[in-house]
Amino acid sequence: MKKIVYILLVIFIFSCEDKLELSPVSQKNVDNFYKTENQFYQAVMGCYDGLQSAMLKASFSYMMTESRSDNAWQEVDYDDGRISRFTDDADLTVLNSAWAGLYNYIARCNNVIQSLEGNTELEADVKAQFEGEALFMRALFYFELVRFFGEVPLVDKVLSIKEGYAMQKSSIESIYDFIVSDLKRAAELLPDVKPSANPNRATALAARGVLGKVYVFRSGYPLNKNEWGLAGTELKAVLDGVGDEGFFDNYNDIFDYNFEGGEQAIFSIGCKSGAEGEGNPFPTRNAPNGMNPGNDPLMIPYGGSPYQLFLDDYILGSIFDEPNDVRFGYSVQTEWLEKSGDTITNWPFCQKYKNGPVSVSYDWDIDWILLRYTDVYMLYAEAQYYQNEKTEALNILNKVRKRAGLIELQAADIDTEDEFVDMLLRERRKEFCFENQRWFDLVRTDKAMDIMKTFLAQYGAAANFTSRDQYYYPIPQRETDVTGIK
Template sequence: MKKYIILIVLSVLAFSCSEDLDQTPISEQGSNNFYRNTADFESAVNGIYSTLQNYPVYQFYLSETRSDNLYAVSPTGVRAYDPINAFDLSLATNTIVADNWNTDFTGIFRANTVLDQLNEELVPDAATFERLMGEAKFLRAFFYFDLVRTYGKVPVFDRVYTPTETLEIPRAPVAEVYELILADLTEAVNLLPSSYGSDSLGKVTSWAAKAILGQVYLTRSGPTYGIEGPGLNSNEYNLALEQFNDIIDNGPFDFVNDYASIFDYNNEHNEEIIFNIEYVSGGTGVGAEYPSIPVPDGYLRVNSVGFSNGETAKQVATDLINSYEADDIRDDLDILQGYADLNGNFNPVPFYTKYLNLDRAGQDRFDWGLNYPIVRYTDILTMKAEAILMGGTGTQAEVDAAVNAIRDRAGLTAIAGINLATLLEAKRLEFAGESRRWHDLVRTGTVVNTINSWIEDEDVQNRMLPMDENQIIFPVPSSQITVKEGLYQQNEGYD
């Protein structure tokens, strides 16, 4: 079976302003002469997918590390993730915060370039034309959704702008950003096919568009916290449920009974997977880094994984470890409680091994061949349960059924009368290491109290500051603030 690989170098498309990505959001002249036929547009759309290569890494640092799942403090305190974990107020100069902003706008620029140039004369086959447009619109919406959840207000670029033009476009209100996201996803649902052949695995489908559309409605429905963040208190839970129920009732997906098999390198396109990022190992630029990101340097060294990451582990929180019930099979599958180093000394530092298979190590720590699941069927079940508990139309039986399916797969007994707190705890254990927890807490209005209570109990090294509502979103990178005085205002609460 041929695997569709997203990591494609588009040397023909000269992104000549790449060195200026830290100065303006994204814009440059389009490559008008490049687009001559369908094959050129296929290559260009593949280039949009390639922007997703580091998405799992950024999600780990900006959401998993931010959550109560990890106590991610390095010995020296100088790693880029340290201030993210600590709720530091000077994150505007943080490299991870800046790189995520730049990468998302790179993807948006690439999508806009395709959409600006795509026409029926160059792509005469109607189905292909619609599919290419649907892919570009889906991916543009996906990058904007990440931006609005991460930074709140951002500039809206619905076409390719020149660098000079970008200097006149301010950050748009969150509601306006969502207008573009919803329009793109709604159109993508109608344009994209429901499935592909084996030569195009990994491309987005109409089901993937429905899944993200439902997630957008769910996120918009969350509380505002008095900030210009991702929640609009829009009460669109039933709109979210329309998407989730359609996927559950009519989609080709299913609940996989064997939890470990979901993340098996030999079972990547299992029935759980609705949308993932494709990777293959075999060399620089085609493999994934994310499986080794949580893993301590010593563990990689002792297992002969080259190019170790020079890190101690991003330690799994004691509170998370203690939340597993005794019979929960996911505990040992997802977390290793420590390791023996090259000198035989045991290091009792717990870390995620959910995506790690040492037998499948590539050339170095950047070269794992496991696909990254952005949305899986269990996401849909649990988001449906969340929408019902937050006020959408549904029954307690549906909520209980979703959580008990997860519990049964984990080797646990059924429970009844599940409320929001129980659902969030069930999701925390099910998606540990999958960068879901932070967004779940934000959507449900529970993030500030949960995190501050956790900091009080867990921060044994006194590395962390208490968080407030302003830190639900990150600051605009300082390089964007300084490019033109007065164009962007910094998010409240940050230096």
């Protein structure tokens, strides 16, 4: 199977914006730089490279999501440790990395979109594909920004240096409106099905799936826009477009190298081992640093890392709070071999995606699923519940539970809205543990304050979470110093 291998050579186009360190990132005028299909292809691959970094490889992709949630506890006083303990502030290095990185990637998308305007050299379908992909990825980058920081500057074009300094924040609703607009247009422009040669390229179904998810988020905290009908329409279109083949009978197959690019993956980020750092770092990053490298089931090729998500019995017991959940054994490895030769049984780690070729450390040849069928399916259940289709919502949750080996829920288990939300969060936590979704789910349902204070109390840190203002990270101090945005 051929995968996208992101073309890093095009990144020189954006070198000036990195040196300026402005945000929103500014750069020299690139009008008329892109003309041929190959030039645009390289530029779009540069956008995909940014997506791979932002959603998988950059430290903020997990530090600001999973480490913030009750799915991990980082004790040490590094960036993720302070994020876990809610003692982060505007000087935290990872916040600046997220802000600067995401705006850099948005600038790449803006370059493509602006350069396509008035282009007469490309075939219409090729031009539509490139524009749709750039719009789709720009929406994803803004979706991360607005969920990380709340109000942020809205940049929809290539900026001059002066314009970059002058940008101000836009409201959360304005950012979401922009995301919706980009995704709607992307869905109109993109092909309906994955191209067989490059199954990791965006499709109309991927755009509609993300759009449905955005409507779910707009229906929750802080906007509470009650767009469940809109969400349901988009999500159902994706489910119908993919068909039942998207719901794998075996949970572990979702993350199996042999099935990558399949219907369970509405949209995946392509990873390729041995291609100049384009592999998936997730399996190595989550393995303990003291692990003995090797091919034994108790080892990881090339060993682990110091950047793993730290789990303990309290965390795992609260996630997998029902016996016989097959997702526990698929998601967590409880024994491993230390370099000393000892077998360690009290230091569990996430083992999702731990298969497929690997050529060097952090370089696995297995795609990262950014939007999977079960996510769309469960979001659709949520939308249906709020449209008074409670029986269908219950049936969907039970189908997911049955695959996991759990007993079915009864209507009485979710008799009230609070009971439904609590149950939904429990089910999503089990299904998507360590996939960077939990924190965002807690915030959009406005359950983060209560759930996280209980969790933090276990580690003596409950007093650090004092306000819903902490649902969002502070604007990086470096950004405030340069532009005045705060």
